[in-house]
Amino acid sequence: MSLSVALSPAGLDAEAFDGRAVLVVDVLRASTTVVTALQNGARAVIPVADKGEAGRLAATLDRDVSVLGGERGGEKLAGFALGNSPREYTEAAVAGKTVVLTTTNGTAALVRARGAARLAMGALVNAGASAAFLHRALDDGLDAVVLCAGWEGRVSLEDALCAGLLVDRLIDHPSAPPLNDGARIAHGLYRGARDDLARALFGADHTRRLVALGAGDDVALCARLDASDVLPVYRDNRLVADAA
Ligand SMILES: O=C(O)[C@H](CS(=O)(=O)O)OP(=O)(O)O
Numbered sequence: 001m002s003l004s005v006a007l008s009p010a011g012l013d014a015e016a017f018d019g020r021a022v023l024v025v026d027v028l029r030a031s032t033t034v035v036t037a038l039q040n041g042a043r044a045v046i047p048v049a050d051k052g053e054a055g056r057l058a059a060t061l062d063r064d065v066s067v068l069g070g071e072r073g074g075e076k077l078a079g080f081a082l083g084n085s086p087r088e089y090t091e092a093a094v095a096g097k098t099v100v101l102t103t104t105n106g107t108a109a110l111v112r113a114r115g116a117a118r119l120a121m122g123a124l125v126n127a128g129a130s131a132a133f134l135h136r137a138l139d140d141g142l143d144a145v146v147l148c149a150g151w152e153g154r155v156s157l158e159d160a161l162c163a164g165l166l167v168d169r170l171i172d173h174p175s176a177p178p179l180n181d182g183a184r185i186a187h188g189l190y191r192g193a194r195d196d197l198a199r200a201l202f203g204a205d206h207t208r209r210l211v212a213l214g215a216g217d218d219v220a221l222c223a224r225l226d227a228s229d230v231l232p233v234y235r236d237n238r239l240v241a242d243a244a
């Protein structure tokens with residue numbers, strides 16, 4: 001039994017997740033958007049890696065009870081109803097609906113890990129529920145993996161910070177799980193930033209990209225620690241709310 005952090009999905013194949021409990025972290029912004037959609041009453045979120053596939057899947061669903069969302073390069077895709085800003089996933093937009101979502105990093109990481117024994121999405125906004133998911137996995141004797149979605153195959157500060165926070169909340173687990181290098185690095189990063197996590201987030205590369213896109217307000221939303229107890233869990237090809 002161990003607690004690992006993958007600082008990016010680069011180089012990881014299905015075997016890396018086989019038999020493990022995996023939490024996919026994409027603070028800016030896919031995980032936060034999924035938590036927000038489910039918090040606001042979406043029935044489910046179907047994560048799709050490919051944008052064409054997302055469009056084709058949405059076309060098979062009843063338009064009254066489904067909505068197509070996603071981005072590339074941070075911008076809403078042409079013909080999609082919603083982008084990837086948590087601000088768009090209001091009750092009016094998603095309550096009672098199934099969301100088909102495709103994003104550059106977060107949904108791709110989720111799809112990559114879909115063979116895991118247990119799979120969920122985490123962010124700062126649902127850090128407590130995310131830590132509880134990992135805690136339960138360790139209680140049950142499973143290896144727990146935090147998979148940072150990162151940015152285009154590279155490490156991102158916001159996901160590494162969130163992973164470090166989760167390591168911090170699990171470090172006293174009774175099983176004293178061994179940590180891999182990723183977990184130690186993320187934990188050290190978090191310990192250096194924990195007094196003002198939001199400030200650290202505002203220094204991230206992706207914050208600059210979002211500001212340039214006019215989506216800078218999303219960062220404060222994504223920085224709200226423990227704002228929701230919704231844990232998006234992956235079952236039957238979709239993410240559904242598992243309230244803690
Ligand atoms: O929409 C986002 O914030 C990013 C877009 S990108 O990485 O800047 O292209 O996607 P996400 O999958 O949420 O990291």
Ligand SMILES: [Mg+2]
Nearest residue numbers: 026028029105
């Ligand atoms: Mg991201």
